[in-house]
Amino acid sequence: MSESAQIKAQKMIDDNAVMVFSKSYCPYCNNTKRILDGLNAKYTAYELNQESDGDDIQAALHKMTGQRTVPNIFIGRVHIGGNSDLEAVVRNGKDGKKLEDMLKEAGAL
Template identity: 75%
Template sequence: MDAATKKAQQLIDDNAVMVFSKSYCPYCNNTKRLLESFDAKYVHYELNQESDGDEVQAALAKLTGQRTVPNIFINKQHIGGNSDLEAVVKNGKDGKKIEELLKEAGAL
């Protein structure tokens, strides 16, 4: 496992809600606003502001099959991007509402 993959995995493992994003991305900013609307505690890693951002994004693509941002994880579970998070808010995931997922993760 290379350094970028280890770093990405460590960030996912260490944080209840992990958002890999880019500071200028409107979808990323929407994701952060949406999480904040639930008062969720989350960590975001701005790929465009980190020296290893390109490598971490490539590692995430290998881990998840998703190259785009935001790349969202709740309780170490890959949620997907902004539209996927919006779908979880609207419809839930595996029978659980977003609040339940955030509580289980310890983010509320």
């Protein structure tokens, strides 16, 4: 993992209200994008398997979050986790906030 990959990953997180690090063939990633699409949320998906630096970015995310799997989701610069974590936010909220509230605060709705 290069330092430039960590800088690039952090910049994508900082510059996007919702950032989803994904792999195009991953059913969990596709479900995450379906959930966000269903809410008409603005988000950026970075398909790690389609980018030349995808492995480096994934390694940087692992170092940053402790999570190696995808999707790796950030809303308003806050690490949400993976698809099951997003589904839990849909069901139960996070810190008393529903997903729609989190997306509005982040400027994604």
